[in-house]
Amino acid sequence: xxxxxxxxxxxxxxxxxxxxxxxxxxxxxxxxxxxxxxxxxxxxxxxxxxxxxxxxxxxxxxxxxxxxxxxxxxxxxxxxxxxxxxxxxxxxxxxxxxxxxxxxxxxxxxxxxxxxxxxxxxxxxxxxxxxxxxxxxxxxxxxxxxxxxxxxxxxxxxxxxxxxxxxxxxxxxxxxxxxxxxxxxxxxxxxxxxxxx
Amino acid sequence: xxxxxxxxxxxxxxxxxxxxxxxxxxxxxxxxxxxxxxxxxxxxxxxxxxxxxxxxxxxxxxxxxxxxxxxxxxxxxxxxxxxxxxxxxxxxxxxxxxxxxxxxxxxxxxxxxxxxxxxxxxxxxxxxxxxxxxxxxxxxxxxxxxxxxxxxxxxxxxxxxxxxxxxxxxxxxxxxxxxxxxxxxxxxxxxxxxxxxxxxxxxxxxxxxxxxxxxxxxxxxxxxxxxxxxxxxxxxxxxxxxxxxxxxxxxxxxxxxxxxxxxxxxxxxxxx
Ligand SMILES: C[S@@+](CC[C@H](N)C(=O)[O-])C[C@H]1O[C@@H](n2cnc3c(N)ncnc32)[C@H](O)[C@@H]1O
Numbered sequence: 001x002x003x004x005x006x007x008x009x010x011x012x013x014x015x016x017x018x019x020x021x022x023x024x025x026x027x028x029x030x031x032x033x034x035x036x037x038x039x040x041x042x043x044x045x046x047x048x049x050x051x052x053x054x055x056x057x058x059x060x061x062x063x064x065x066x067x068x069x070x071x072x073x074x075x076x077x078x079x080x081x082x083x084x085x086x087x088x089x090x091x092x093x094x095x096x097x098x099x100x101x102x103x104x105x106x107x108x109x110x111x112x113x114x115x116x117x118x119x120x121x122x123x124x125x126x127x128x129x130x131x132x133x134x135x136x137x138x139x140x141x142x143x144x145x146x147x148x149x150x151x152x153x154x155x156x157x158x159x160x161x162x163x164x165x166x167x168x169x170x171x172x173x174x175x176x177x178x179x180x181x182x183x184x185x186x187x188x189x190x191x192x193x194x195x196x197x
Numbered sequence: 198x199x200x201x202x203x204x205x206x207x208x209x210x211x212x213x214x215x216x217x218x219x220x221x222x223x224x225x226x227x228x229x230x231x232x233x234x235x236x237x238x239x240x241x242x243x244x245x246x247x248x249x250x251x252x253x254x255x256x257x258x259x260x261x262x263x264x265x266x267x268x269x270x271x272x273x274x275x276x277x278x279x280x281x282x283x284x285x286x287x288x289x290x291x292x293x294x295x296x297x298x299x300x301x302x303x304x305x306x307x308x309x310x311x312x313x314x315x316x317x318x319x320x321x322x323x324x325x326x327x328x329x330x331x332x333x334x335x336x337x338x339x340x341x342x343x344x345x346x347x348x349x350x351x352x353x354x355x356x357x358x359x360x361x362x363x364x365x366x367x368x369x370x371x372x373x374x375x376x377x378x379x380x381x382x383x384x385x386x387x388x389x390x391x392x393x394x395x396x397x398x399x400x401x402x403x404x405x406x407x408x409x410x411x412x413x414x415x416x417x418x419x420x421x422x423x424x425x426x427x428x429x430x431x432x433x434x435x436x437x438x439x440x441x442x443x444x445x446x447x448x449x450x451x452x453x454x455x456x457x458x459x460x461x462x463x464x465x466x467x468x469x
Binding site for chain 1: 226
């Protein structure tokens with residue numbers, strides 16, 4: 001059976017800012033897949049992250065507004081102090097519910113929610129980070145038949161997060177350096193990615 | 198665990214039929230997460246088990262209601278929001294001999310105590326009546342007590358200062374063991390009661406309505422209904438303050454509000 005990817009979710013913690021910029025800066029205007037970034041941040045720091053990314057990226061990077069519909073060619077950032085959930089009509093819901101893994105936003109929360117809705121059409125990516133948030137989430141992506149990609153711990157500033165993801169997955173679909181990820185994303189964009197499942 | 202949306206709908210419908218609480222316009226994704234948590238907490242294997250327990254008694258439903266709602270809150274959440282309220286809305290409140298304020302979905306009350314402290318420092322508290330309402334009866338009880346974990350106060354103090362607080366936060370509470378007990382002076386004009394935004398109508402007219410991080414759980418249709426309730430509860434030129442990610446601008450009532458602070462989501466009902 002062949003399938004296409006419709007959404008990429010990326011989770012990262014300490015050290016991930018540079019990685020994300022490196023990954024996003026080479027994606028051109030014709031890149032159609034929506035990308036959601038779940039990055040741990042200091043609470044009460046506001047929207048500036050989107051401004052920062054926009055300085056480096058061609059694609060539009062924006063902080064999520066609640067009830068917004070997922071659109072092509074847009075990079076979304078989960079706002080600080082909210083968890084992001086995804087509805088079956090492909091709109092965003094925000095919640096201020098309890099922290100998960102001491103984090104809000106939590107990568108697990110968004111990955112689990114996106115996996116239920118997008119199933120095998122979801123690609124989940126775990127980047128550098130110093131805690132274990134994201135491991136349960138990427139495992140949910142796997143259970144629902146999605147594609148699991150982990151940053152090569154050798155290229156990660158903080159290895160705990162990618163290592164925990166690899167440990168829980170057994171074998172991720174791909175272990176990539178940041179630049180390899182960009183190249184891989186571009187192949188997804190052309191919708192010519194097909195995986196035997 | 199995987200909960201099908203159809204199963205969730207069934208549960209919601211049976212609750213509505215038996216108890217009259219309508220969750221059908223709540224975020225399904227959020228309800229799903231809460232249900233998984235509740236199944237875990239109450240040790241049920243599936244929604245059917247939960248459902249039959251739920252329909253057995255009012256107490257069971259009460260317990261469910263108190264778990265299905267998200268009650269997480271803090272003092273001076275988004276300090277810049279409180280600062281903006283002080284700068285943009287307090288001058289308007291000062292023009293009245295007596296003002297009424299409504300916190301819809303006040304949860305355990307931290308947000309109300311935060312505002313009450315700032316009102317006190319602006320000499321507005323003694324001439325204000327501040328109403329806090331929620332559908333969760335447990336949190337209302339806690340809000341009324343105004344006792345919070347002492348360990349949170351360091352964070353809250355920092356945000357209080359950033360919100361433009363003039364004193365020291367510790368002036369307003371008594372530290373006892375690991376609790377911070379807020380003073381009766383701050384509590385003097387706070388009133389707490391049950392009110393359901395989905396089914397209950399307007400119960401008064403307010404100069405300011407604060408409803409933060411409640412509408413994120415409602416779909417657009419229900420949001421529009423609640424905005425109408427707020428319009429019905431505001432005099433011309435009355436203020437509405439929403440959470441940092443909520444907005445009236447996407448709803449059909451948007452023309453009836455003026456944007457006062459776009460970033461802090463403070464709006465004002467049009468004049469006549
Ligand atoms: C996340 S809390 C918000 C607390 C506070 N306003 C803040 O922003 O920190 C959301 C509250 O809305 C309440 N709520 C949910 N549905 C409601 C309804 N239909 N009517 C009134 N309150 C409701 C919940 O019980 C909960 O206490």
